[in-house]
Amino acid sequence: MKTEHAPTIQRADYRPLSWTVETVDLHFRLEPRATLVTNRMVCVRNPQAEDGPIRLWGEALERVSLTVNGQPPRALRENDGALEIDAEGARVLVEVVTRVDPKANTTLSGLYLSSGGFFTQCEAEGFRRITCFPDRPDVMARYTVTLEAEREACPVLLSNGNLVEQGELPEGRHYAKWEDPFPKPSYLFALVAAKLVALERTVTTMSGREVLLQVWVEAGNLDRVEHAMDSLVHSMRWDEETFGLELDLDRFMIVAVADFNMGAMENKGLNIFNTRFILAKPDTATDLDYENVESVVAHEYFHNWTGNRVTCRDWFQLTLKEGLTVFRDQQFSADMLARAAGPEGAASARAVKRIDDVRVLRAAQFPEDAGPMAHPIRPDSYQQINNFYTATVYEKGAEVIRMLHTLLGQEGFRNGMDLYFSYYDGQAVTCDDFVEVMAEANGVDLDQFMRWYGQAGTPRLKATGEWNAAAGTYTLTLAQSTPATPGQPAGLPLVIPVAVGLIGPDGRDCVLRLEGETQGVATTRVLRLTEDAQRFRFVGLDAEPVPSLLRGFSAPVILELEEDDPRLAFRMAYDADPFNRWDAAQRYAERAVLALAAAPGSGLPQAFVDAFRTLLRDEALEPAFRAQALALPGEAYLLERMMPADPAALRAALVRTMQALGDALAADWLSLLEAMQVAGGYRYHPGDAGRRALANLALRYLAAAGNAEGLARAQSRYETATDMTVRFGALAALAQSASPARETALAAFHARYRDDALVLDKWFALQAGAWRWEAPAAPTLERVRALMADPAFSLSNPNKVYALLGTFFRANPGEFHAADGSGHAFWAEQVIALDARNPQVASRMARALENWRRFTPALQASIRPRLEQVLAVEHLSADVAEVVGKALE
Ligand code: TRP
Numbered sequence: 025m026k027t028e029h030a031p032t033i034q035r036a037d038y039r040p041l042s043w044t045v046e047t048v049d050l051h052f053r054l055e056p057r058a059t060l061v062t063n064r065m066v067c068v069r070n071p072q073a074e075d076g077p078i079r080l081w082g083e084a085l086e087r088v089s090l091t092v093n094g095q096p097p098r099a100l101r102e103n104d105g106a107l108e109i110d111a112e113g114a115r116v117l118v119e120v121v122t123r124v125d126p127k128a129n130t131t132l133s134g135l136y137l138s139s140g141g142f143f144t145q146c147e148a149e150g151f152r153r154i155t156c157f158p159d160r161p162d163v164m165a166r167y168t169v170t171l172e173a174e175r176e177a178c179p180v181l182l183s184n185g186n187l188v189e190q191g192e193l194p195e196g197r198h199y200a201k202w203e204d205p206f207p208k209p210s211y212l213f214a215l216v217a218a219k220l221v222a223l224e225r226t227v228t229t230m231s232g233r234e235v236l237l238q239v240w241v242e243a244g245n246l247d248r249v250e251h252a253m254d255s256l257v258h259s260m261r262w263d264e265e266t267f268g269l270e271l272d273l274d275r276f277m278i279v280a281v282a283d284f285n286m287g288a289m290e291n292k293g294l295n296i297f298n299t300r301f302i303l304a305k306p307d308t309a310t311d312l313d314y315e316n317v318e319s320v321v322a323h324e325y326f327h328n329w330t331g332n333r334v335t336c337r338d339w340f341q342l343t344l345k346e347g348l349t350v351f352r353d354q355q356f357s358a359d360m361l362a363r364a365a366g367p368e369g370a371a372s373a374r375a376v377k378r379i380d381d382v383r384v385l386r387a388a389q390f391p392e393d394a395g396p397m398a399h400p401i402r403p404d405s406y407q408q409i410n411n412f413y414t415a416t417v418y419e420k421g422a423e424v425i426r427m428l429h430t431l432l433g434q435e436g437f438r439n440g441m442d443l444y445f446s447y448y449d450g451q452a453v454t455c456d457d458f459v460e461v462m463a464e465a466n467g468v469d470l471d472q473f474m475r476w477y478g479q480a481g482t483p484r485l486k487a488t489g490e491w492n493a494a495a496g497t498y499t500l501t502l503a504q505s506t507p508a509t510p511g512q513p514a515g516l517p518l519v520i521p522v523a524v525g526l527i528g529p530d531g532r533d534c535v536l537r538l539e540g541e542t543q544g545v546a547t548t549r550v551l552r553l554t555e556d557a558q559r560f561r562f563v564g565l566d567a568e569p570v571p572s573l574l575r576g577f578s579a580p581v582i583l584e585l586e587e588d589d590p591r592l593a594f595r596m597a598y599d600a601d602p603f604n605r606w607d608a609a610q611r612y613a614e615r616a617v618l619a620l621a622a623a624p625g626s627g628l629p630q631a632f633v634d635a636f637r638t639l640l641r642d643e644a645l646e647p648a649f650r651a652q653a654l655a656l657p658g659e660a661y662l663l664e665r666m667m668p669a670d671p672a673a674l675r676a677a678l679v680r681t682m683q684a685l686g687d688a689l690a691a692d693w694l695s696l697l698e699a700m701q702v703a704g705g706y707r708y709h710p711g712d713a714g715r716r717a718l719a720n721l722a723l724r725y726l727a728a729a730g731n732a733e734g735l736a737r738a739q740s741r742y743e744t745a746t747d748m749t750v751r752f753g754a755l756a757a758l759a760q761s762a763s764p765a766r767e768t769a770l771a772a773f774h775a776r777y778r779d780d781a782l783v784l785d786k787w788f789a790l791q792a793g794a795w796r797w798e799a800p801a802a803p804t805l806e807r808v809r810a811l812m813a814d815p816a817f818s819l820s821n822p823n824k825v826y827a828l829l830g831t832f833f834r835a836n837p838g839e840f841h842a843a844d845g846s847g848h849a850f851w852a853e854q855v856i857a858l859d860a861r862n863p864q865v866a867s868r869m870a871r872a873l874e875n876w877r878r879f880t881p882a883l884q885a886s887i888r889p890r891l892e893q894v895l896a897v898e899h900l901s902a903d904v905a906e907v908v909g910k911a912l913e
Pocket residue numbers: 145147148284285286287288289290323324346413
């Protein structure tokens with residue numbers, strides 16, 4: 025068994041440091057095997073803290089020298105992993121020289137190499153892998169950075185802020201000096217030294233300043249950066265218009281790198297991105313890729329204010345910047361979609377975006393909140409902070425901000441944001457500070473609302489309705505409960521905004537009048553549930569209404585409302601709230617699929633097929649919306665709704681559901697293919713994207729059903745496609761079928777894109793996610809193993825790992841959880857191999873089995889020894905140890 029478990033850090037233990045840093049002067053002599061880093065920092069005593077030593081953290085580096093005011097330090101100790109230096113007076117100059125080996129750095133945290141260039145990643149605690157520093161977000165300092173490198177290998181030298189000097193040096197070397205005018209925490213430091221080219225644009229900000237925008241990529245990718253640049257310009261405009269927030273620098277740079285642990289990083293003035301969220305052109309990127317580029321560019325740009333100008337006091341406050349910034353990027357994307365869709369399609373376009381976001385929440389965050397890693401959006405403790413960049417902190421955190429927005433209204437929310445910046449610009453603050461400022465700006469009490477920050481677990485919202493025909497009243501009773509989670513008892517009542525509508529028998533919304541009101545006011549109203557249970561009585565109704573609750577998903581809860589099949593079909597056809605119309609379809613589909621899983625001999629209810637057909641044929645609905653409503657709920661979400669979770673039974677039920685819907689509606693799907701043709705060349709536009717999405721969905725159903733005409737259409741669409749959305753949609757349909765055309769198409773795709781890393785990721789993922797449509801077909805695991813030997817695959821590149829292994833572990837439960845345990849053995853093998861190189865990536869893969877206790881006894885018996893096997897590994901990282909340890913607890 026493992027012995028050196030990582031210590032647990034407690035939120036309650038936060039103390040300000042005795043010494044902080046005013047200015048940092050960094051010099052890098054960049055060499056792949058031995059980079060010399062000279063760090064001269066002015067350390068100052070912190071008047072807000074108790075007396076104590078200067079504390080510096082350092083990790084995976086060689087300390088060459090350390091002086092205080094030019095002298096060897098009087099006393100230097102190691103304590104709790106930190107260097108402690110006793111110093112006199114109020115300010116001292118500390119100089120630390122360290123040597124690091126970027127080439128050996130496979131963790132992609134700190135300073136590392138990618139395609140011969142130097143890149144950094146410092147959030148959360150990577151800066152300490154570069155130099156010794158009080159590496160905490162509450163230490164905000166001004167940075168000056170000099171980079172020195174070989175001109176040939178690294179013609180471009182970038183860091184945060186403004187370029188103030190550059191020049192030649194002997195022996196083919198050159199240098200550049202950068203100054204960042206804004207104080208920042210060390211996690212926002214960045215440098216890039218590589219062979220890159222830039223697309224440039226100058227724009228004028230709202231106050232009339234000219235600023236230079238650059239997107240840096242490898243020369244061969246310059247034809248794929250236009251969309252990222254457009255997205256940046258749109259983000260800047262949106263933040264000016266929506267929040268009055270302007271870019272504060274003369275220059276804003278984005279750099280794309282192929283080896284990157286996450287999506288992107290908001291380093292001040294120098295955002296660094298995973299190539300997959302920058303590069304896009306019609307031949308290589310799908311509509312979804314275009315959408316993701318736009319939203320990630322926006323997300324990182326928005327961090328400049330929510331994250332950088334105002335940052336987090338400590339890492340427990342992570343959702344302060346992430347929840348808020350995700351909410352902002354969601355609003356931005358919704359506004360962009362609505363604008364492109366025009367007045368007619370705007371509401372539907374917004375709903376489609378909301379549906380996307382809720383799908384992610386339900387598939388990723390709900391299971392997390394129900395498992396051993398469950399934590400509040402502001403956690404109370406962690407062993408490894410990298411494990412807390414989670415769906416809870418990000419996505420549930422964004423839902424909490426959205427509820428504030430709902431409760432305060434757009435104007436009230438904006439007033440709160442204005443006050444937030446007026447109080448805290450340039451500071452490192454807490455979630456309490458944010459919520460308090462929202463309360464102050466709006467003259468409301470948000471004390472109870474604060475519980476959302478401290479309680480884990482997905483709240484259950486139970487609703488019952490009572491119709492009184494004689495009085496014409498409908499009484500809605502809402503009750504809430506939050507389940508206990510590891511280390512936390514059941515929760516106290518939360519403030520839950522519940523958006524409600526009542527649908528009359530004619531399918532039209534009733535005007536809502538609550539008891540005590542003289543007249544009705546609207547057809548959707550937000551009720552505030554604050555107690556364990558509350559009653560709301562609607563009066564003046566002519567006939568028994570059908571309730572439509574939690575419209576627009578007004579709170580991140582699980583709604584429990586008894587609805588029979590006809591009622592779900594009714595709401596699928598008539599609910600005026602498009603989100604709830606989609607949700608009714610999802611609930612109906614969930615019920616149908618889970619019933620099939622429980623009784624494999626049964627068939628799909630005809631009424632369900634009919635309701636599906638009605639939606640499919642409703643031409644008043646935007647194609648993008650229909651594509652959402654006709655897609656089955658995600659497999660991960662369904663697994664979460666099954667007790668015990670039986671992936672094989674679920675997969676069999678999904679296969680039969682796809683086949684049955686493909687068969688029964690074949691004529692409709694085929695005519696949709698015709699109707700959804702998009703004329704003209706590719707453009708990224710929500711209307712076109714919706715048509716392509718619906719056509720691709722039709723192909724999926726037809727291919728699943730083995731429909732000969734459908735398969736022929738998939739093949740011809742594959743061959744004649746002029747953009748990646750159509751080409752990959754056709755390929756995916758073929759690959760997700762029992763058709764013999766599947767191998768030919770996969771080979772043709774590979775031949776066409778053999779040199780394109782990002783497109784090959786799609787090819788890997790498609791095969792790792794493949795279902796088996798006929799019993800004798802080979803297990804997907806065999807294919808995954810074979811693909812690992814492909815020359816394009818590499819365990820060192822996170823995108824490749826996520827595409828092949830991540831897809832297999834997380835998006836293919838039917839194959840991963842094969843009854844013979846082969847998938848679980850493979851998981852242990854890969855997690856162990858990855859952990860030795862890159863603990864952050866390994867830990868993400870490790871999480872694929874955390875909810876193992878929900879599975880059937882046979883699967884649990886297969887999984888437990890694999891978890892134990894991993895935990896027993898010597899020198900296991902704290903990252904993986906935390907995940908696996910908690911899973912076994
Ligand atoms: N702060 C980044 C974002 O939300 C994400 C991030 C956190 C990250 N840690 C990272 C990115 C480590 C790369 C590597 O946009």
